[in-house]
Amino acid sequence: MEEWVFPVLRTATPLVFASMGGLWCERSGVIQIGLEGFMLLGAFFGAFFALALKSVFLGFLGAGLIGAILGGVFGIAVIRFRANQIITGTAINLFAAGLTPILCKAVYGSANSSARVDFTEPLLWGPLVAAGLCAVVSWALFLWTPWGLRMRFAGEHPEALQNAGVSVVRYRWMGVVLAGVLASVGGAMLSVFLSSSFVRGMSAGRGFIALAALILGRWNPGLTVMGCFLFAFTDLMQGRLQGHEWFGIKVADPMVHTFPYAVTLFILAFVMGRSRAPKALGEPW
Amino acid sequence: MSHPIVEFREVSKSFGTFFANKNLSFAIDPGTIHGLIGENGAGKSTAMKGLFGVHSIDGGQIFIRGKAVVPQGPKHMMGLGVGMVHQHFMLAGSETALDNVIVGEEHVGLFQKIRRGKVLAELQALSAQSGIPFQAWNTRVQDLSVGDQQRLEILKLLYRGSDVFILDEPTAVLTPQEINDLFATLKRLKSAGKTVVLITHKLKEITEVTDAVTVLRRGEVVTTLRTSETNASALAKTMVGRAVSFTYSGPRTDVAPDAKVCVEVKNLRVDDPFDRVKSASFFVKSGEILGFAGVAGNGQSQTFKYLSNPSAFRGRSSGDYKTLEGAALKDQTHADPEQLRHSKIGIAPEDRHHEALVLDFNMNENFFLGQQSDARYQKYGMIQKSSVREAVVRAIHEFDIRPKAPEHPLKKMSGGNQQKLVMARTLDPAPEILYIAQPTRGVDVGSIERIHAEIMKLRNEGKAIILLSSELEELMDLCDRIAVFFDGTLMDTVHRPDFDLWTLGQRLGGSQ
Numbered sequence: 001m002e003e004w005v006f007p008v009l010r011t012a013t014p015l016v017f018a019s020m021g022g023l024w025c026e027r028s029g030v031i032q033i034g035l036e037g038f039m040l041l042g043a044f045f046g047a048f049f050a051l052a053l054k055s056v057f058l059g060f061l062g063a064g065l066i067g068a069i070l071g072g073v074f075g076i077a078v079i080r081f082r083a084n085q086i087i088t089g090t091a092i093n094l095f096a097a098g099l100t101p102i103l104c105k106a107v108y109g110s111a112n113s114s115a116r117v118d119f120t121e122p123l124l125w126g127p128l129v130a131a132g133l134c135a136v137v138s139w140a141l142f143l144w145t146p147w148g149l150r151m152r153f154a155g156e157h158p159e160a161l162q163n164a165g166v167s168v169v170r171y172r173w174m175g176v177v178l179a180g181v182l183a184s185v186g187g188a189m190l191s192v193f194l195s196s197s198f199v200r201g202m203s204a205g206r207g208f209i210a211l212a213a214l215i216l217g218r219w220n221p222g223l224t225v226m227g228c229f230l231f232a233f234t235d236l237m238q239g240r241l242q243g244h245e246w247f248g249i250k251v252a253d254p255m256v257h258t259f260p261y262a263v264t265l266f267i268l269a270f271v272m273g274r275s276r277a278p279k280a281l282g283e284p285w
Numbered sequence: 286m287s288h289p290i291v292e293f294r295e296v297s298k299s300f301g302t303f304f305a306n307k308n309l310s311f312a313i314d315p316g317t318i319h320g321l322i323g324e325n326g327a328g329k330s331t332a333m334k335g336l337f338g339v340h341s342i343d344g345g346q347i348f349i350r351g352k353a354v355v356p357q358g359p360k361h362m363m364g365l366g367v368g369m370v371h372q373h374f375m376l377a378g379s380e381t382a383l384d385n386v387i388v389g390e391e392h393v394g395l396f397q398k399i400r401r402g403k404v405l406a407e408l409q410a411l412s413a414q415s416g417i418p419f420q421a422w423n424t425r426v427q428d429l430s431v432g433d434q435q436r437l438e439i440l441k442l443l444y445r446g447s448d449v450f451i452l453d454e455p456t457a458v459l460t461p462q463e464i465n466d467l468f469a470t471l472k473r474l475k476s477a478g479k480t481v482v483l484i485t486h487k488l489k490e491i492t493e494v495t496d497a498v499t500v501l502r503r504g505e506v507v508t509t510l511r512t513s514e515t516n517a518s519a520l521a522k523t524m525v526g527r528a529v530s531f532t533y534s535g536p537r538t539d540v541a542p543d544a545k546v547c548v549e550v551k552n553l554r555v556d557d558p559f560d561r562v563k564s565a566s567f568f569v570k571s572g573e574i575l576g577f578a579g580v581a582g583n584g585q586s587q588t589f590k591y592l593s594n595p596s597a598f599r600g601r602s603s604g605d606y607k608t609l610e611g612a613a614l615k616d617q618t619h620a621d622p623e624q625l626r627h628s629k630i631g632i633a634p635e636d637r638h639h640e641a642l643v644l645d646f647n648m649n650e651n652f653f654l655g656q657q658s659d660a661r662y663q664k665y666g667m668i669q670k671s672s673v674r675e676a677v678v679r680a681i682h683e684f685d686i687r688p689k690a691p692e693h694p695l696k697k698m699s700g701g702n703q704q705k706l707v708m709a710r711t712l713d714p715a716p717e718i719l720y721i722a723q724p725t726r727g728v729d730v731g732s733i734e735r736i737h738a739e740i741m742k743l744r745n746e747g748k749a750i751i752l753l754s755s756e757l758e759e760l761m762d763l764c765d766r767i768a769v770f771f772d773g774t775l776m777d778t779v780h781r782p783d784f785d786l787w788t789l790g791q792r793l794g795g796s797q
């Protein structure tokens with residue numbers, strides 16, 4: 001138990017944040033394929049602010065702020081100018097992959113990693129509690145509050161929401177900005193919580209895995225968190241399987257590396273058909 | 286005499302250079318059911334969308350309870366007690382009925398807990414008090430019947446304090462039973478002092494429930510009448526500008542004794558969780574019309590869908606399905622629509638918006654749909670736009686489709702005109718066998734007359750026709766035989782001399 005539960009929870013924290021961001025964005029009707037980019041930028045800026053301001057907490061806060069700005073940029077493109085949401089999301093991903101090494105080189109002299117965040121005790125419970133809160137609050141908002149209900153309608157039947165006198169655009173804006181903030185904070189978890197420096201490309205597909213968790217969780221907060229745990233588990237498995245011998249055959253590490261992604265593909269291929277996206281997902285308003 | 290609750294004074298609305306409403310003036314008295322009729326494209330929906338604030342009006346004034354208002358949007362008009370039930374319901378399918386009522390009117394802070402229990406109690410009281418039955422508050426809307434969804438929409442408006450209920454063609458998609466229920470609901474609203482505006486093409490409904498009726502023609506008001514002082518044929522005449530006969534009175538040639546069987550289906554079974562066909566056997570000869578009748582969900586629609594595209598039912602259907610091609614019957618149990626076209630079968634599907642048309646495309650493009658392998662419209666894989674356009678111009682002429690612009694996008698056309706385009710496409714190139722579903726749904730009386738005449742002409746020319754319709758009168762008017770579906774089974778085929786509205790109705794309900 002000890003050996004698995006705590007590590008799974010740790011590994012899941014970035015995923016939980018990112019997927020909750022994706023949840024709100026997509027439930028409001030905007031496809032969010034840029035989680036990966038937000039995470040990567042969050043990972044860099046989390047480390048950057050933590051180092052610059054000598055505070056891990058301010059690191060997370062700074063990452064969230066940058067995420068809000070980027071979410072805003074995304075929103076201007078897809079909401080204000082009704083740009084294609086998938087292409088804009090992809091642009092965010094490419095932008096992040098290109099920008100972070102440049103910034104890293106400019107600030108820390110190396111494109112591959114930042115300085116170490118080593119001026120505090122390793123974080124233990126804080127981020128876990130924060131991720132738990134993020135999930136529980138999302139779930140409560142989703143089920144019980146007018147805000148959550150309106151978000152759901154924005155993605156399901158925006159016309160009905162508009163007819164009820166609520167601005168669809170406003171709720172979609174909240175969705176995209178939340179995605180930016182939460183995914184960036186999730187990214188900062190990677191550099192500041194799960195390790196102690198920013199490393200080039202360190203999001204390593206986790207944004208997409210968060211998206212997979214969302215689809216697997218049928219766009220519901222509770223199930224989505226379960227999805228995050230599942231993927232965190234496979235990620236850990238992958239780490240622990242490395243170097244193992246199977247019936248006397250040693251599987252090459254690169255093969256083992258593919259394990260979480262293979263599981264993602266496998267599960268999506270099987271579950272996708274039954275999972276139903278918000279009806280107006282991807283339709284500009 | 287009290288103030289009218291709604292009054293239009295010289296209201297105009299144009300789209301580009303085209304006037305959809307021209308100087309409309311009419312008044313609606315409180316506590317009445319007011320009918321609004323007119324041909325397809327006459328501007329009924331446009332006028333009501335103007336009143337509800339869906340779009341702005343260009344000129345004139347709208348008065349609510351004697352006060353001039355400039356509608357700012359649905360929210361504004363809802364605040365003034367005007368509510369609209371759109372033809373496509375404003376309900377989110379994945380949410381519960383209750384949440385669909387609550388959204389936007391939660392009465393608690395944005396981040397506070399919604400008091401669902403309290404709202405539910407209020408709604409139940411409202412439902413009881415208004416006599417509009419509804420129980421399934423915690424069911425998702427997608428699992429409700431169309432009739433239930435409509436009642437939910439009305440209760441939603443009632444809950445939000447509407448005094449005026451605008452219903453745009455509410456009966457078009459309802460079964461006869463559901464229509465009765467709806468009218469009961471409308472009468473209850475009226476006795477509670479509410480006002481109802483009812484748009485419909487069925488003049489029988491106008492004479493049955495309304496107190497007054499306004500007739501529009503080409504964007505203008507022809508007249509406003511008391512319903513008690515008029516009748517269906519007078520209304521039709523005012524609407525269309527000529528006398529309209531509600532039943533087909535043209536020639537009806539006898540089916541030749543040696544007429545060939547053109548469609549033959551034996552022991553058809555189709556598996557489906559919602560609409561199963563347990564057993565259906567029938568045939569259609571050249572020069573006759575076989576009607577499919579049934580209450581929704583009894584297999585007639587599914588049978589029609591199967592006939593239109595058996596390839597989509599692979600693995601969950603069984604039985605024989607043959608059609609006449611040349612001199613011999615050809616097996617069609619694996620055919621797709623393309624192959625059916627090659628066998629000279631023309632198909633007009635049931636759901637215009639989902640199965641027949643792409644609303645974002647224009648008339649030319651929609652006409653071309655499904656004809657992509659036709660050598661007249663395609664050469665070396667390139668669309669021959671000019672010949673498509675010519676065909677569309679011909680169709681516009683022949684079927685009196687409005688507006689007369691082939692480049693007009695379908696979504697900006699009235700429903701009836703969309704239907705006419707579907708009919709025109711089905712008849713091109715001239716098929717030998719026709720499957721036609723709901724040909725007159727949402728179509729005005731004048732056009733119905735024309736479409737019926739067209740179908741009869743095809744019959745008299747010796748085509749074999751299957752006609753699916755939810756209007757028993759339509760089937761009785763046109764068909765030679767009517768196949769009665771009940772509980773997934775084709776129970777019986779009734780011949781024309783034995784047609785009788787009452788007995789047919791009974792049979793559809795399952796009694797022998």
Ligand SMILES: Nc1ncnc2c1ncn2[C@@H]1O[C@H](COP(=O)(O)OP(=O)(O)OP(=O)(O)O)[C@@H](O)[C@H]1O
Pocket residue numbers: 300305323324325326327328329330331332687688697698699700701702727
């Ligand atoms: N958004 C729009 N842009 C351009 N033209 C439009 C638009 N909406 C409607 N029209 C045109 O205005 C005319 C009136 O349309 P409207 O929908 O009011 O007709 P209707 O009386 O409701 O007809 P139906 O009985 O077929 O529903 C039609 O000719 C239609 O093509």
Ligand SMILES: [Mg+2]
Pocket residue numbers: 329330331453699700
């Ligand atoms: Mg209309």
